[in-house]
Amino acid sequence: MTSNPVTNGASAQLRPRRSVLYMPAANERALEKAKTISADAIIFDLEDAVAPDAKPDARARAVAAVQSGEYGNRELTIRCNGLDTEWGADDIAAAGAASPSAVVIPKVDTVEQVDAVSAQLDAAGASVDTMIWPMIETPTAMFNVRSIAAHPRVAVLVMGTNDLAKELRSPIVTGRHPLVAHLATALLAAREAGKVILDGVYNDVKNPDGFAAECQQGMEMGFDGKTLIHPSQVDPTNDVWAPGADEIEYAERVIAAFDEAVAAGKGVVTVDGRMIENLHVDNARRVLATAVAITELQ
Missing domain, CATH: 1.10.287 (Helix Hairpins)
Known part of the structure; x- marks a missing residue:
């Protein structure tokens, strides 16, 4: 009987991404608060949390935050606006120049879109270590998730459960039974490719019991962590995804x-x-x- 050895560097290769917190990049107070929150990773958000007229300022703030060196060991990423918006290309260019750990790209449908983002990052002078976290949140993405996950510049898949439910015309209900099959499909693709995958957000910040149940479900399904919308969700998430x-x-x-x-x-x-x-x-x-x-x- 023989075992598959684990190298002494196993812990260095395994970066915790239990709690990944969206923070609106236009909100200076939120950016400051993020320095003290015990999230494993921060997503400086330029998309949903930012009004159209505030997006250029938010972009500048996100870049400054990534380059500040003031966030300790937290993994820093920037969520750009969609590729089909007037802000997407400028977001990717600015993020690439700042070289965060990753750019988070919403509504990625095909591996060709990942290729395009990778080329834009290279053109902006991004570090080769700046990876892409595609958001899987459309029916087309679900059909193409294996090729998206296999792309060499993709490090993490991020489930966009709110948008996926909208596209499917399904309600967001306790237990998420309308989404479970699709979550499992994305999990299979991530594991096949050897990539990390993050569960989607939980919307009701005033329902800690419901949140805890969804974290437990996500952990038991095999997700590596969860994306979050409020600082109060960080510590419970860290506890669920940490070995006892x-x-x-x-x-x-x-x-x-x-x-x-x-x-x-x-x-x-x-x-x-x-x-x-x-x-x-x-x-x-x-x-x-x-x-x-x-x-x-x-």
């Missing part, structure tokens, strides 16, 4: 038992009466790597 003490302790025992069995030439390993196979060891190593990565981020 019991989970860490169990993972350590699984790995220790497996390594001991391999050293002794045993063919069968059990922990707490349960048979342990390679996949359980891989899961345990991911749990420990995630815990280490979260500690390093903090």
